[in-house]
Amino acid sequence: MMKTLVAEASLTSPHLFSLFCKANPKSMADAIVSVFLEKLLNTLAEEGLYVTKFREQFEKLQTELQLMQCFLKDADRLKRKNDTINKVLAVLRELIYEAEDILADCQLQSRDDALFSNGFLTCISPPVLHFKHQNGKRINEIIGEITQIKQNIQSLLGGALLFQPNAINGKDQMPRWSSQVYDHTMVVGLEADTKKIKDWLFEAASEGKQEILAIGVVGMGGLGKTTIAQKVFNIEKEIDDHFDRRMWVSVSQTFTEEQIMRSMLRNLGDASVGDDANELLKKINQYLLGKRYLIVMDDVWGEDVAWWRRISQGLPKGNGSCVIITTRNERVSRKMGVKETRIHRPKFLNKDYSWLLFQKIAFAASEGQCIYPDLEDVGKEIVDKCEGLPLAIKAVGGMMLCKASYYHEWRRIADHFRDELAENDDSVMASLQLSYDELPPYLKSCFLSFSLYPEDCVITKQQVVHWWIGEGFVRLRSGRSSTDAGEDCFSGLINRCLIEVVDKTYNGTILTCKMHDMVRELVIKIAKDDAFSVTNKTNCRHSGITNNMDRKQLTANPKLRGLVSTTKSGEVNKIESSTAKKLSEFRYLRVLDVSKSIFELPIGSLLFHIGSLHHLTYLSLSNTHPLIELPASLEKLTNLQILDLSYCQNLRTLPHNLITLNKLKVLDVSNCGSLECLPKGLGRLSNLEVLLGFRPARSSHGCRIGELRNLTRLRILGLHLTHADEVEENEVNAMANLRDLENLSISCFDSHGSDLTSKLDKLYPPQQLYELSLKFYPGKMSPAWLNPIALPLLKYLSISSGNLANVNQNFWGYNNIVWKIQGLMLESLSDLELEWPMLQEAMQSLRIVNVSWCPELVSFPIDDVGFRGGVWIKG
Incomplete structure (x- = not known):
């Protein structure tokens, strides 16, 4: 006993x-x-x-x-x-x-x-x-x-x-709209503003003065200053034709003169990596010498503008060159050389324009028209509380877009808006706070993730969506893939106007976004209160990796769940050895993104202990230096769902134990030039939804293309084919039964031998394909399966670079079977010959055409007024 x-x-x-x-x-x-x-x-x-x-x-x-x-x-x-x-x-x-x-x-x-x-x-x-x-x-x-x-x-x-x-x-439901439902470049009531700025720009050229014309757009936050500047800078074709060079610089509250100049150089196509700071202005001068240029200095805060005086003195003068300055402070514009006659002060939107803007967003599903008579009065009451401020109107419009069209629900929102204004008479901040309060819980977590990024940072959609999936922020429904759910969350924030679109593909897919500084002000405050992320405490759960972060506070925080690279475009992180070695000690880390980083020690030393991060679900080593191989301890990451190794040019092999990570949903090895193939047995990863950069092995020692048959949950697939022996005759049907596959990209960059074309001709994609991209296609004739019968559901087609000169006869369809394609992109196809009337006949649903560097497409209506910058939008 x-x-x-x-x-x-x-x-x-x-x-x-x-x-x-x-x-x-x-x-x-x-x-x-x-x-x-x-x-x-x-x-x-x-x-x-x-x-x-x-x-x-x-x-x-x-x-x-x-x-x-x-x-x-x-x-x-x-x-x-x-x-x-x-x-x-x-x-x-x-x-x-x-x-x-x-x-x-x-x-x-x-x-x-x-x-x-x-x-x-x-x-x-x-x-x-x-x-x-x-x-x-x-x-x-x-x-x-x-x-x-x-x-x-x-x-x-x-x-x-x-x-x-x-x-x-109860209210914790998926949003009504889980995809983009309106044009985010849409503006209302700014025609007079943009015309006034354009007239001033053109007058500068006619006056022939030997100076840079300075124009100021001045007003309170949320009034639309940046929108006006963007309208002039980006959309107006006359401006594009008028200026030889254009530069847009976002001036944050914490900036350096060097950052400003490097941003200007990036606008001019020069990454300026490794350039001495003292030589930057001289390079800018050389690029602009003899040119007419336009510079936008957006959102300038501080009254100390000595930095601008030094830069402007080093710029070539004359030729009608101009600078547009947007600022909340009129004194700033005057100190930067703007005269009273060239200061534009945007006005509040009147009631008609306010209601029109609100309708275009809140009632986007009914083409911007309020079709519910009982909602019009309460809707106008909500709009009146916005006091003509476009940002406030867009925020509440986006919020109402995602609400049920019931009077009692709209009445509740109007009453809450009234209460917010009673405590905070700033209609913009009140509308933004209300928008946050009305978010479903899972979207609140997604929204708070933007608090980590610095001011004016351009953020890639892929990074934040992967982060949300990895940390479990996304709301999964039965049968819904996690990647789809992540996209829904992103669209939910876009449609509520809480984040802004920056870059899109030809077919409207959003690539990057940013956050208005007033929205960022709100999200930082909430994130601090909720200990989601904050820079001056050690109890927060999320932190951003930047070059100026407090590494002592970072390594002293045992509670971290997410550590994410938040550098601005064109910058890299430099991670010290002591910090790198500490990363594997964050016991509860779920998300580790060290992308765009340079490590003082070989990155293998960092990864040697990474297997101790048992809760890790998202690991990004994208564009890190120098990554040559992954450690054996990777197999211990049994919870890993997303592995991003893209743009790791020195990565030579992937460990065989990668195939044991059976929870993996996303594997990205795109643009890994030294990687010859993936490990044999990859087909065991039956939960994969996204596979990018797949290079089939040429022998039995790596993953053959035939293993794709087992990846039945694949939604997005990126193939890189260079040799005919990468596809055997019994493997040409490898993709035929991938019933969930929606997006397929095939790249033949650096391909060898003409036999590859005949193999590609037999490599049939699944019939339900929604989007197809062919890059560096080696054949002169399009593949036989590229026709409306084999791909009856195809909506978007992109063909770029390569030898394509003509299309197979099947391409045109027959017996009244035509393409359902809505978007077409043709780029850098010097030999391609197509007749526009035939294309119109075969693609009767075509709305978007993007054509560039295709000199033989002479029948295309390049001079048609419908074309803008190579993109024609029909309808």
Whole structure:
């Protein structure tokens, strides 16, 4: 009996067992032994409950978390109005973070040690029992603390709040619109503004003065200053023809003169990497000498403009060159040389224009018209509260687009807007706060992720979507892929006008975005209050990697869940050895993105211990230097869902254990020039949804193209083919049954031998393909399968570079079977000959045509007024 108790004590309470062993029973009096054993038995009876009831506590904690997270989504207004509630919620938030970490450990342990299995030997193993005891006890404590918090909150609010299970499925629904539904370049009521600026620009050339004309656009935040400048700079073809060079520079509140000049050089096509700072202005002068140029200095804040005087003195003068300065401070514009006669002060939108702008966004699904008579009055009431500020109107319009078209719902929003304005008379900030409050919880987390990025940073959609997937922010529905769900979240923020589109592809797919400085001001404040991200504390859960980050604070923060590269375009991170070695010590890290980084030590030293990050779901090493190979410890990352190795030009091989990462959904090895093939057995990764940069092996030692047959969940596939022997005759149907595949890109860059063309001719894609891109196609004739019968659902087709001169006869269809293509891009095809009338006949749904560097397409209506910058939009 004694031995049994000691053994059980060793399993359940190591601390008690060590005390027991230190006592020597042979020299102890019987009375002392009896007392000790009684205490031990009582302790075992009490603490054993945490082991035997572990599953029950685990499930109870999950339920409590669901209820409290449901409450938190409605608590944002409450905590802003009550300091006590704010403090209570801060404690609750920390408990939820801790509970989530415990649950993550439990899930990990359950896989590694069959924690919840019925196997007797597993259940009584010392590590498992110790784990159950330790975490079960803490779970029980957390449940008690959460219960107490619930009682405190209900007491503070007079019992007004109920924590009910059915509330979980209340407002927390997917947005009404999960894709872009309106044109984000749309402006209303700015025709007179842009005409005035254009007239001034053209007058500068006619006056022939030997100076740079300075134009100021001055006004409060949210008035549309940047929009006016963008309208003139980007859209007007006359401006494009008038100026030889154009440069857009976003001047943040924290900038350096060197950053400004490097930004100007990037606009001129010069990356300026490695250039001495003292030589930058001289290079800019050389680029602009003898040219007429336009510079936009957007959003200038500080009144110390000595930096501009130095730069402007070094620029060539005359030729009608101009600079447009947008600023909230009129004194800034005057100090930068703007005369009173060249200051434009945008006005607030009048009621008609305000309502028109609101309608175009809120009622985008009905072509910008309010078709609900009962909503018009309350809609106009909401718009009136925006006081003619375009940013406020767009924010509430985007919010209402995602709301049900019911009067009581719109009435509720109008009342909340009134309350916000009572506390904050800034209609822009009130509308933005209201937009945030009305976000579903999963979109709030996605929105807060933008707090990490510096001012005026251009952010790639792929990075934030991968981050959201990796950290579990996206809301998954039955049968919905995680990548689709991530895209939906991104569209949800775009449609609410909380982030702005920067770059899109020819077919409208968004590539990059940015955030208005007033929206960024809000998101930073909320992220700080919620300990999501903040730069001056060590308890935040997310941090950005930049060259000026506080590395001591970073490495001292054990709670990090996400560490993301947030450098601006054209910049790289330089990561010190001491920092790099610490990265593998963040136990609960789910997201690690060190893209665009240069490491002082070989990156393999960093990755050697990466296997210890058991919770990691997203790893990006994109464009890192110097990455040559991945470590064997990668196989320990059993939770990994996204692995981004794109643009790692020195990467030579991938480890064979990559094929054991069966949760992997995204694998990106695009633009890895030294990578010959992927490991054999890749077809086992049956959960892959996105595979980019796939290079088939030419022998049986790597992954052959035939393995694609097993990747039945693939939605996006990027192939790189260079040799005919990469595709055997029995592999030409490898893609035919990939029924979920929507987007296929085939690149034959640096291809060898004419036999590849005949193999490509047989490599049939699946019929349901939605988008196809052919790059560097080696044949003179298009592949036989490129026709409307083989690809009946194709909506977008892009063909760029290569030898294509003509299309197969099947391309034109027959028996009234024509293409459903809506968007077509033809680029850098010097030999291609097509007749425009025939193309129109075969593609009757065509709306977008992007043609560039195709000299033989003489029948295309290049001079038609419908073409703008090579893009023609029909309809």
